[in-house]
Amino acid sequence: MANSHPRHAERKCTVRLAKASDIPQVIAIDAENTGISKAEYWEDLFERYNNRSSDIDDETQPKSVKRYRFFLAACDGDSVLGFIIGEVRAWEFGSPLCGWVFAIGVRSEIRQAGIGNTLFEALNERFRKAGANKVRTMLARDHTLIMSFFRSQGMMAGPFIELEKDL
Amino acid sequence: MKLQKATRCALFAILELAAGPDRQLSANEIAEKYGISTNHLAKVLRSLGRVGLVEAVRGAGGGYRFSGNRRRTTLLDIIQLFETIDPIRHGEREDGDDTSEGKALCQVLMEIEDTARATFASITLDTMIKLVDRGR
Numbered sequence: 001m002a003n004s005h006p007r008h009a010e011r012k013c014t015v016r017l018a019k020a021s022d023i024p025q026v027i028a029i030d031a032e033n034t035g036i037s038k039a040e041y042w043e044d045l046f047e048r049y050n051n052r053s054s055d056i057d058d059e060t061q062p063k064s065v066k067r068y069r070f071f072l073a074a075c076d077g078d079s080v081l082g083f084i085i086g087e088v089r090a091w092e093f094g095s096p097l098c099g100w101v102f103a104i105g106v107r108s109e110i111r112q113a114g115i116g117n118t119l120f121e122a123l124n125e126r127f128r129k130a131g132a133n134k135v136r137t138m139l140a141r142d143h144t145l146i147m148s149f150f151r152s153q154g155m156m157a158g159p160f161i162e163l164e165k166d167l
Numbered sequence: 168m169k170l171q172k173a174t175r176c177a178l179f180a181i182l183e184l185a186a187g188p189d190r191q192l193s194a195n196e197i198a199e200k201y202g203i204s205t206n207h208l209a210k211v212l213r214s215l216g217r218v219g220l221v222e223a224v225r226g227a228g229g230g231y232r233f234s235g236n237r238r239r240t241t242l243l244d245i246i247q248l249f250e251t252i253d254p255i256r257h258g259e260r261e262d263g264d265d266t267s268e269g270k271a272l273c274q275v276l277m278e279i280e281d282t283a284r285a286t287f288a289s290i291t292l293d294t295m296i297k298l299v300d301r302g303r
Contacts, residue, residue: 141285148241151294154301157286 011113013081015122017050018073025080026073029105045103046071049085070126074106074119082106084119088130095160099127099135104146120153138162168283174249176203176211181245182299184221184233185292191230214248235292242295243287252287253280 018026023046031037049071069087073080085103090096101123106115124135136158139147170178179201184192194212198205212231215221220235243252251257255277263269290298 141281144241144285144288147285147289148291148294151289152291152297154297 009113011076011081011110011115013074013076013115013118015072015074015118018046018071018080018083020046020051021078022073022075022080022083026083026105029080029083029107030103032108033105045085049087066130067126068130070123072119072122072126074115074122081110082115082119084123086123086127086135088127088132093160096134097130097132099124099130099132101135101137104149116149117153136160168252170246171250172203172207173211173214174246176201176208177215177245177249178242179203180208180212180231181215181220181233181235181240181292182295184231185235185237185240186296186299188233188237191224191228191232193230196230211249215245218248220245237292237296240292241288242290242292243284246287253277253284256280256284 023042026046027037027039027042030042049069071085072083074082074084083103083105084101086099086101088097088099090098101120104116104119106119127135135155137150137155139150141147180197183197183200194205194209197203198208212221212223216223216231220233220240221231222234224230224232246252251259255273261269264273
């Protein structure tokens with residue numbers, strides 16, 4: 001069966017660019033979901049995705065400034081309920097401009113309350129504003145929970161195939 | 168890839184019933200819509216009933232009703248009731264499989280089986296019903 005979490009009532013939240021003060025909670029959510037705590041990874045990602053930019057508030061940045069990388073947090077006050085990260089990329093093996101999602105996490109106790117949907121839609125909206133009209137991701141095929149989530153958002157297999165080999 | 172007739176009947180029936188969980192449909196009504204044998208469908212519905220995905224409603228206006236959870240039940244859950252979609256992964260062997268060529272062929276076929284399994288396992292009835300609605 002797809003997952004074992006009961007359905008909750010929709011949970012209200014605000015989605016915004018993640019701040020440095022959110023990162024400890026992001027690390028905790030990821031550690032809870034994956035069983036691996038990787039503080040350095042998330043701090044480095046935040047540094048590369050949000051902190052290097054002076055326009056930290058994407059609501060007030062000038063319209064002429066296009067942002068292509070997004071580390072978003074869904075918050076209720078100071079509490080981080082979930083996060084999503086993605087970027088707009090172009091011309092990898094011929095692929096036109098496209099939004100890539102490569103991380104999403106929601107507190108396990110409030111799954112099935114619409115937080116993932118809200119985060120995904122917020123990221124898609126930013127991708128659209130950046131000029132992308134397609135969103136893409138890559139998942140482990142045995143990660144049924146997250147795969148079912150993206151399927152429920154209407155995502156289907158695309159024209160690219162992941163290949164790899166041992167080195 | 169091709170699914171067996173019983174699997175297709177089961178998927179059609181369950182999608183039809185899960186799309187309107189409060190309504191009851193007879194085997195005849197479902198069979199007519201999809202152009203399948205009522206007898207065959209009745210057998211399939213009994214199999215789905217045994218695992219609690221549908222229940223028979225007796226009396227006038229009776230029929231079948233969906234009794235599962237459409238957000239939790241995946242296409243793989245249904246398919247596995249009727250067939251194995253990854254026979255090599257399940258140890259099925261054929262002539263020549265012990266040769267180097269046979270092993271290499273099994274490796275490629277298993278890659279395809281694993282992708283098919285992951286696809287079916289990730290699509291819930293709820294997602295499938297949304298997909299059907301988008302195509303209307």
